[in-house]
Amino acid sequence: MVKPIKCSIFLLFLTFTLFSAIAKDQESKNSKYSGRIVLSTTSDPKSFNPIVAKETSTGTITNPIFEGLTTTNGVTTEVEPNLAQSWEVSEDGKTWTFYLRKDVKWFDGKVFTSDDVVFTFNQLIFNKDISTSSRDIFTIEGKPFKVEKVDEFTVKFTLPTKFAPFLRSLGQEILPKHLLSDVVENGHFNSHWGLDTKPGDLIGTGPFILESYLPAERITFKRNPNYWKKDKEGNRLPYLDKMSYVIVQNQDVALLKFQEGEIDYFGLRGQDFPILKPEEKKGNFTIYNTGPAFGTNYLIFNQNTGINPITGKPYVVPAKLKWFTNKKFRKAVAHVIDKESIINIIMNGLGFPQDSSMSPSSGFFYNPNVAKYEYNIKKARAILKEIGIFDRDNDGKAEDADGNIIKFNLFTNANNTQRIKISNIIRKDLERLGFTINFVSLEFNQLVSKLDSTFAWEAIILGLTGGIEPHFGNNVWQSSGHLHMWYPQQETPATAWEAEIDKIYNQGVQELDNNKRKALYDRWQEIVADELPFIYTVLPASIFAVRNKFGNLNPTSYGGAFHNLEEIYIKK
Amino acid sequence: MENILEIKNLHTYFFSDEAQVKAVENLNLKVKKGEVLALVGESACGKSVSAYSVMGLIDSPGKIVKGEIIFKGQDLLKLPKKKMQAIRGQDISLVFQEPGSSLNPLYTIGLQIDEMIRAHNKTASKEDRGKRILELLNKVGISNPQSRIKDYPYNFSGGQAQRIMIAMALSCEPKLLIADEPTTSLDVTIQAQIMNLFMRLRQELDFTLILITHNLALCSEVADRVAIMYAGRIVEEALIEEIFKNPLHPYTKALFASIPQAESKKARLKVIKGAVADPSAKPSGCHFHPRCPLAKNRCKVNYPEYREISPGHSLSCFEI
């Protein structure tokens, strides 16, 4: 009885090794296929609907599923064809014709056509019943773009004016008409493709298909076998079989998971560098430092000269407004931002001082030749003295010419511990100038409601995510913008320099010559650095660790480690 | 007659952090087979502790420091725990003061009697035990016992509960029954019923009874002999007639004086002056001396020897 079992086990073993040998042989021809990548994200997606939801946590998840007509190259930051294989532009720069790829299929096998593009713009983005922020991008001065079907694979866009960042903005995800037109008609689109969607129902054109979603735990994708992109040898991309995002709220826990090998990628904070760097060899991973990141941290003063219509009082106490609107006051403050200490203490030495309003990593439009403010308390005191602010009665507190003690509230948001630490260093140095600071960290919502509607604030330390296209910040820099934080939604620019920035932005968006555009935005950066509406602090270094098993890896600061996800494969 | 129980030189102390309480001190007592001995004293004089000592129920912080308890020729204090456990309930039973709180509220009375029979008679079958329970309940006068076996203690009145306790105590036909103030918490009419029940059962089942009480009047009706306790010691011991006729110890006399007499309504009831000795700080010498009308100086220094002054009548007092 024993023998036959043994025999059969042996046979089984034999066949198994044989088969695997054969399998191996086949694989070696196309050894790049198969494998899984495991990444981590800090929070759940809020939806799977890329039109309605705009949070980064949602974008992370929908990116591999949906694609736009164009894409931005992660290395060169140039705009490249994606679902559109080529395009033409009329001489006045207002009419664009896009020729779509003919080999693109939706996950369910339907062919991607110009109908889908027209549908996405006309039925979704320009649909007033659908709440989407995309509408704001494709609307200039209240006028939407005109999108028309020319033929099955050609689409024509007619713009009301010239729009320089148009191609870049066409990274906008295109959604399938054949699945969604009914939903739109029924008025259910806003809640369609929410988190309760069956993974198989989520249809895009991208390299990966959503396979499963376990709330607060994990999101898994599988390879799209019919993806249109091919490698140089003509093999269909992507190479990877599966991709998973593990949801880990706590960065330290993510670090542990990376060390254990559960996840393949980890974005380091400065403090993590000494932990992981020595383990590179042992843990078989590489740490990439791609230079300054895009997330800024800055200090702003409220320069709103308006009057609260409800209380009839000015938003900012006049005496304080006088300091805040004084350029020299802001310059003095800029001189007490101890960027070096902030970098050493908070970023463990792995950060960069920020002087310009664009990140050095943004490439083409970055202007490094702007005014810089070194940490110098004496100089700051001297500047303040020029405008009559110094300690007049030797009580350790500075007063202005009218005898008012320099005292103001400084807010920041409570959920960003790093920013709170930065604020505390800045606060300490402001106190060295003899200022009296009431520092409070608020919940993000409350902070925003102050910035945006009540205007009841004096100084705030906050951050914005930057990019490579200056125009996408027009809401911040134009004096009529909602995010023109120091004095939002102005009817006419309050100062000459704000008027100049408005002019630059209006010209910049219509200027199609890149070099001329750069000259405009260079000037903008100079003005900002001189006038200091935003007093910039530091930029963290963008550092991440990736396991060595991946091939075709080409990490950049802009694109991160996996901007070319479909080309990445697991080395044997 | 032979002694069923002999307590020699028993000391039971309670230890707390700051004091030791000599609850029972140098207790000597002989219980003759078949008799009814009444152990009389005010509350907190050590009667119950003596009973618990005999039952082996003294638990931390209490401790039997010294002495012997001879039952059927063996010293109970030297017995291993298992053997003592077998004697409890089987040979010596105890009926507690408050029947209401002596029954476990969460189990039926049937179960509580049954577990006791089973503990001592492992071989009895379920039916046998059931029959025995019915018989016992019948015997103690619970009407319609069949229907009440499944009842919980809260379904019974105090008197009924005490009957059940008695039934339970007698379930293994013990040789010695200690009844610790069995009627104190009951109504007067029920008290008499319960005492009658005891007497009736004693005739039927022939056990020795130690009746612990503070009620001298009760003793006169049922006891053969009386031992008077004060502050943890026996101060006088005699046959019932003797003690009623000729109480010698000043404390005994005082006790008698405090009994309300039906014929002398107008006479003021005599109250023993002073308070019962605090067991944690007993007076030196004779513990009764602060309250004693006869007290002399020597009473404050030495404890009087316990001596027999006439056959069967012992006491400890210098002045008699």
Added chain:
Amino acid sequence: MKKKSYSQFAIGFKKLRKHKLAVFSFYLLLLLYASAVFAGFLAPYHYDNEKRSLSYNPPTKIHFLNEDGKFTKPYIYEMSYKFDEFYNRIYTEDKSQKYKLNFFIRGDKYSILGLINSDIHLFGVDPKARLYLLGADSRGRDLFSRIVYGGQISLSIGFVAVFISLIIGLFVGGISGYFKGKTDTILMRLCEIIMVIPGFYLMLSLRSIFSYSLNSLQIYFVIVCIMSFIGWPGVARIVRGMALSLREREFVLAARALGVSNLKIIARHIIPHTFSYIVVSVSLAIPGFILGESALSLLGLGIQDPYASWGNLLSESMAIAQIKFHPWILIPGFFIFITVMAFNLLGDGLRDAFDPKMNIE
């Protein structure tokens, strides 16, 4: 009745004295509270006295031997750091200059309870060097000083919160139990509702109501109020139970018969009898509040930098990097631990001593 309750107390305290751990805890707490009161004197530096170039300075080595290996007055060296290839801070001692450890040295100004203003510190070194008994935090502030100052907030926050919740609880519980009927029903339902809402969420949502532009002092009071708001229903329910039974007692009946007003009866006859419960519940409730403050701090909603509380000091240590490279940052956790432990042991001892039947609620 009164006499008995006094003697009960005397016995209780006698019993407590035998409970060695409880007594030890009591003295330990006394020490901690004393050090919080005299924080300014004990701490060599002000809590916000920073030296940015000494970020994460490890606990200073105090030398007792001079170069020849002979005993000398204790001294320290100045330290400085450089990042190594792994961006680790490597601290080295500058041996060119010794700094003696001095006692009763002048330093930062401080005030004790607003009464004594001084700049004399128990110990310290020349201001050119820095003494870090328990190491430094990210900005080169002395952790020891911050812990001592942090005790002022952490140790008092529980006390004040318990005190307030006791006052409300006693009052509501007393009224509820004494008046019975509809008052009782309404008040008890109210208690139940508050108790049923999970405390942590309640704390968060209450905290978010208050967070409108508060400075640290205000936050302190807000936290205290929130915690008392969460704490009082528990007290009230138990006091109500006691009041229900007390109101039937002879002395209360007598007082009522004499026409003493209801509120007076509650204040004079009912509440005093719950005193032993109060003593116990205070010592058992404080730890919960201390831990609660630390949880709020972790979320950035507690006491904020530059002020120190043990909770916000501990929240600094919530990172692998700290555990691995700057383990001294975890020390505030130890202080929370021993304080909470001491309160629990003391409370347990008190409960044993005063009433063996008393339960934790």
Added chain:
Amino acid sequence: MATYIIRRLFFLIPLLIIMSFIGFLAINLAPGNYFDTLKQNPQISRETISEYEAKYHLDKDVFTQYFYWLVNVSKFDFGYSFAYKIPVIKILKLRLFNTFILSLSVILFTWLIAIPLGIYCAVNQHKFSDRFFSFLSFIGLSIPNFFFTLLLLYFASKTGILPSGGMHSLGYEDLSGFGKFIDLSKHLVIPTVVIGTSGIAGLQRLMRGNMLEVLRSQYVMAARAKGLSENRVIYVHALRNAINPMVTIFGGSLSGLLSGAALTEIICSWPGLGSLMLEAVRSQDLFLFAGDLLMTGFLLIIGYILADILLAWVDPRIQYQ
């Protein structure tokens, strides 16, 4: 009995209404609303946001908002999560189950340790072992939970025995039934230990106190006097009486458990209600928060009622009219 339960359930309705209203009020009293976060996005216009606010009646006062919500709730529509853009009930359902599993595990852990420990300490009162175990349980109570979690995770990752957070391993779907159970159990260890240890002390002391009280009672002495074995006296007579009051505690313990778990859930990446609620409170996701309060409140009261029923079942003296 049935009428009693029905009466309790009736009482539930106003309770739940008040509770959820408190939730509404708390979120409303805090300045701002959910959509303020969107305002910080440079690409979203003011009009879009006003549109949202009008849609969910956020531009009205609290009472009106609450009224609209209540009307919907009576139709079993708990509203819509601003952040997740799907009905609240769908989000809660997923998480509630996970929190339930964790709570169950914590309850088992605490009770299985605390009850025997309490009995043991009571039986061995004042002995060294009593003091030692009491001390030990206090240690568990005294460590700040979030701190303990991170330490445990750190050591778990160093030793590699336990997974560092999460609920399922990556290959969970491919495991056999038993394998799944083992995998889940492994993930449960750290959060359970952290949350559990802080609850053991209280229960242990309570059980010890009850047991001591019962051991001193006359029926226990009477049971001894009957000649029953010590085991029977303690485990049959004393234990059942001592454990009865614990049933009531059991019903109420859920509340503490649900809130005590939030931080631990977050640090352990446990996909429960904790992190969701924290997020909801902080981002003012009104309906999600109110819906959750309603659910937890409902569960808790069900817990209380179950405890009542259980108590009536184990204690013959209790009868509900």
